[in-house]
Amino acid sequence: MPDMSIQNELLSFSNQELTDLVTRLGHPGFRARQVAEAIFRQRRDSLVGVSNLPLALKSQIAEEGLSVGFPRIHQKFTSTDGTVRYLMGFADGESVETVWMPEGDFGEAGDGTEAGQEELAQLASDEKRTHTGKKTRSRATICVSSQVGCAVNCQFCLTALLGVKRNLTPGEIVGQVLAVLRDHDVNLQRERMNIVFMGMGEPFLNYENFMKAVRLLVEEVGFPESRMTVSTSGIVPRIGDFGKEPVRPKLAISLNAPNDAIRERIMPITRKWNVQMLLDAARQFPLRPRELLTFEYVLLDGVNDAPEHAREVARRAAGIQCKVNLIAFNPGPGVNYAMPAHSRVREFQSILVGAGLPTFIRRPRGRDIYAACGQLKRTVS
Numbered sequence: 462m463p464d465m466s467i468q469n470e471l472l473s474f475s476n477q478e479l480t481d482l483v484t485r486l487g488h489p490g491f492r493a494r495q496v497a498e499a500i501f502r503q504r505r506d507s508l509v510g511v512s513n514l515p516l517a518l519k520s521q522i523a524e525e526g527l528s529v530g531f532p533r534i535h536q537k538f539t540s541t542d543g544t545v546r547y548l549m550g551f552a553d554g555e556s557v558e559t560v561w562m563p564e565g566d567f568g569e570a571g572d573g574t575e576a577g578q579e580e581l582a583q584l585a586s587d588e589k590r591t592h593t594g595k596k597t598r599s600r601a602t603i604c605v606s607s608q609v610g611c612a613v614n615c616q617f618c619l620t621a622l623l624g625v626k627r628n629l630t631p632g633e634i635v636g637q638v639l640a641v642l643r644d645h646d647v648n649l650q651r652e653r654m655n656i657v658f659m660g661m662g663e664p665f666l667n668y669e670n671f672m673k674a675v676r677l678l679v680e681e682v683g684f685p686e687s688r689m690t691v692s693t694s695g696i697v698p699r700i701g702d703f704g705k706e707p708v709r710p711k712l713a714i715s716l717n718a719p720n721d722a723i724r725e726r727i728m729p730i731t732r733k734w735n736v737q738m739l740l741d742a743a744r745q746f747p748l749r750p751r752e753l754l755t756f757e758y759v760l761l762d763g764v765n766d767a768p769e770h771a772r773e774v775a776r777r778a779a780g781i782q783c784k785v786n787l788i789a790f791n792p793g794p795g796v797n798y799a800m801p802a803h804s805r806v807r808e809f810q811s812i813l814v815g816a817g818l819p820t821f822i823r824r825p826r827g828r829d830i831y832a833a834c835g836q837l838k839r840t841v842s
């Protein structure tokens with residue numbers, strides 16, 4: 462994979478790195494704050510029009526070969542449910558997909574459990590009107606990519622068909638968020654946004670860049686870490702590292718099977734880290750007060766969706782502070798699995814709920830534009 466350690470975009474720079482840059486160029490340290498304000502908060506894609514920065518500094522930054530590094534929105538596909546799938550292009554011509562999902566991330570409220578009631582209450586409060594009487598666009602989730610393609614090769618995933626081309630830089634990860642926020646003119650103070658790192662790629666195979674992007678989103682963009690979730694296919698050593706991070710999103714593990722026999726078939730990475738290792742890592746993961754770990758489970762008709770599979774999941778996950786998100790498989794070209802009947806999904810859910818695991822059925826989003834889980838692939842290219 463090409464070395465992306467040399468980053469030419471300012472969106473990859475921490476405040477300390479920006480300060481080092483401007484002082485090396487002979488300017489006072491406070492200029493770093495102004496640069497950060499322009500790119501991370503005002504979402505400027507160029508410093509040219511930033512009037513409070515001296516011309517000399519702007520040209521010196523350009524002479525260093527540095528640019529802001531905002532991704533270009535090549536194409537936008539809007540679903541009938543309001544989901545928007547973006548094709549974002551970077552300086553080297555590579556592209557990824559980023560998804561905007563209005564009003565909630567996964568439609569996971571309402572399964573009758575205590576957690577379900579909390580989610581419903583939250584949704585209700587999000588629907589409140591402002592003092593002007595105008596209804597706010599109160600809640601949306603941005604699904605962000607971490608790599609161009611993916612090497613993990615989950616058999617039900619369209620992204621896997623691409624293989625992995627390269628890691629994204631921190632600025633390319635942050636840039637996706639900023640481009641979508643700008644496109645929707647989002648006021649982060651007023652509107653409740655979530656980020657899920659569940660787009661193309663395995664974030665834990667691009668760990669350093671992913672974690673730096675998280676810190677930039679928290680410290681520079683102003684996104685609370687509690688509103689971010691990262692999903693991993695089960696890179697066990699990185700789950701341990703992630704638990705030690707002082708600033709981190711919530712953790713979701715893409716489980717998808719109750720045992721190694723089934724999981725190896727659909728997620729070959731299981732041969733490296735098996736289900737027991739994964740569940741042990743989940744059990745040892747240090748959760749914050751009231752935090753729950755999420756297990757995601759894509760239900761594939763006739764493969765992993767039987768009642769005995771649900772009972773096995775419940776038995777093996779017992780004692781882990783978690784909830785389960787069930788996702789009925791999203792069919793796509795080139796992937797030979799089918800969607801289970803809704804009654805089967807419901808039965809799977811009720812077995813897990815009966816065993817004491819809060820379990821939600823995720824509403825598929827943007828299925829008509831291939832924006833739903835496991836469907837991200839540059840279908841236009």
Ligand code: SF4
Pocket residue numbers: 611612613614615618619620621660661662663694835
């Ligand atoms: S499901 Fe995620 S980890 Fe698996 S191949 Fe697709 S993008 Fe990669």
